[in-house]
Amino acid sequence: MMRQGILIVLSGPSGTGKGTICKELLQNDSNLHYSISATTRPPRTGEVNGINYWFILPEEFKEMVEHGELLEWAEVYGNYYGTPRRYVTEMLHSGKDIVLEIDTQGALQIKEKFPDGVFIYIVPPSIRELAARINKRGTDSPEVINRRLNAAYEELACAYQYDYIVVNDQIVAATAKITAIIKAEKCRVKRNAGLIDVVCNRESTD
Amino acid sequence: MMRQGILIVLSGPSGTGKGTICKELLQNDSNLHYSISATTRPPRTGEVNGINYWFILPEEFKEMVEHGELLEWAEVYGNYYGTPRRYVTEMLHSGKDIVLEIDTQGALQIKEKFPDGVFIYIVPPSIRELAARINKRGTDSPEVINRRLNAAYEELACAYQYDYIVVNDQIVAATAKITAIIKAEKCRVKRNAGLIDVVCNRESTD
Numbered sequence: 303m304m305r306q307g308i309l310i311v312l313s314g315p316s317g318t319g320k321g322t323i324c325k326e327l328l329q330n331d332s333n334l335h336y337s338i339s340a341t342t343r344p345p346r347t348g349e350v351n352g353i354n355y356w357f358i359l360p361e362e363f364k365e366m367v368e369h370g371e372l373l374e375w376a377e378v379y380g381n382y383y384g385t386p387r388r389y390v391t392e393m394l395h396s397g398k399d400i401v402l403e404i405d406t407q408g409a410l411q412i413k414e415k416f417p418d419g420v421f422i423y424i425v426p427p428s429i430r431e432l433a434a435r436i437n438k439r440g441t442d443s444p445e446v447i448n449r450r451l452n453a454a455y456e457e458l459a460c461a462y463q464y465d466y467i468v469v470n471d472q473i474v475a476a477t478a479k480i481t482a483i484i485k486a487e488k489c490r491v492k493r494n495a496g497l498i499d500v501v502c503n504r505e506s507t508d
Numbered sequence: 509m510m511r512q513g514i515l516i517v518l519s520g521p522s523g524t525g526k527g528t529i530c531k532e533l534l535q536n537d538s539n540l541h542y543s544i545s546a547t548t549r550p551p552r553t554g555e556v557n558g559i560n561y562w563f564i565l566p567e568e569f570k571e572m573v574e575h576g577e578l579l580e581w582a583e584v585y586g587n588y589y590g591t592p593r594r595y596v597t598e599m600l601h602s603g604k605d606i607v608l609e610i611d612t613q614g615a616l617q618i619k620e621k622f623p624d625g626v627f628i629y630i631v632p633p634s635i636r637e638l639a640a641r642i643n644k645r646g647t648d649s650p651e652v653i654n655r656r657l658n659a660a661y662e663e664l665a666c667a668y669q670y671d672y673i674v675v676n677d678q679i680v681a682a683t684a685k686i687t688a689i690i691k692a693e694k695c696r697v698k699r700n701a702g703l704i705d706v707v708c709n710r711e712s713t714d
Binding site: 501 | 628629631632633634635661664665667668670671672673674675684685687688689691692693695696697700701703704707708
């Protein structure tokens with residue numbers, strides 16, 4: 303029985319540790335693949351084209367939007383982010399699971415197109431902790447940090463539109479929770495239509 | 509933040525290995541407690557009153573039904589089975605998780621009263637495998653075995669009314685899936701109302 307892959311969407315305020323959790327998940331699960339977003343924002347130190355993002359020009363982004371090549375896209379702080387459609391649909395059809403690390407605007411667009419996706423919102427233990435983490439990263443100006451924290455309050459209200467909330471107080475524990483969510487989702491009745499027929503038919507073919 | 513316990517309902521055709529899985533789950537998770545059913549059927553070899561079931565007389569069962577002391581009850585093969593209400597509600601209120609091992613009739617009654625319960629249907633890899641397991645147990649007459657297998661076909665159709673389906677081909681793997689389901693369910697948004705307030709308030713109390 304060929305099973306369709308599962309689309310997993312991870313969101314959460316900037317600085318919550320989504321990226322680290324994603325990396326852990328991908329290391330532990332060879333059936334899980336990462337959907338690389340396209341963006342018009344410049345790379346941060348250490349970010350590599352084709353690994354962290356597809357860094358593209360605004361004109362290229364616009365063209366992808368016009369040709370329907372993006373599953374979702376959004377503008378965040380003046381930059382554009384989007385999910386290329388082709389890779390995601392190909393992976394899902396071949397039974398591979400896909401993880402998308404996207405913002406809440408994008409997640410809600412994906413939810414309309416993939417209602418069977420698994421939507422997970424990652425939260426920091428507290429806003430104070432979040433501020434400390436963003437400061438520690440040292441890649442953003444004080445003005446940007448302030449804007450991010452204010453946005454975090456607003457974004458947190460979107461959490462209730464997701465299926466799961468995972469508090470990231472410890473990377474290992476938070477990753478284990480998401481691993482359990484993926485394992486559990488594979489057992490959901492809606493993803494196993496036909497399983498009962500298989501159970502019964504094995505007898506009748508005897 | 510005090511969290512209500514989770515009610516977990518396990519069902520599946522007779523001989524599927526529900527009992528063994530239940531035992532494993534309880535051994536691995538100290539927050540999980542077993543709801544002992546009351547029944548009017550005689551004990552099988554090795555079954556102990558107050559551990560496997562509360563073995564009671566038909567008059568006592570009738571009295572419990574009349575006094576509303578059962579969350580669900582059903583007649584199966586001429587015997588009565590029911591879930592005493594008090595233990596379950598007390599455990600859930602004190603944040604303990606409860607596992608009920610009951611038949612599909614009972615499970616659907618529980619679903620009406622506890623829509624937030626987690627309903628898991630355990631299936632054998634095949635009906636043929638199920639027949640082999642029941643035969644091996646050697647506690648039932650050939651007539652009873654036949655009746656059970658015919659019932660299994662009908663019962664399997666009820667699986668689609670559950671939340672999850674777990675194939676029990678290996679006890680350890682099936683138990684791990686149910687452990688993952690319980691872990692995942694604790695992260696569900698509907699069980700974490702108020703979590704976001706906690707995340708934000710920790711900052712404001714500073």
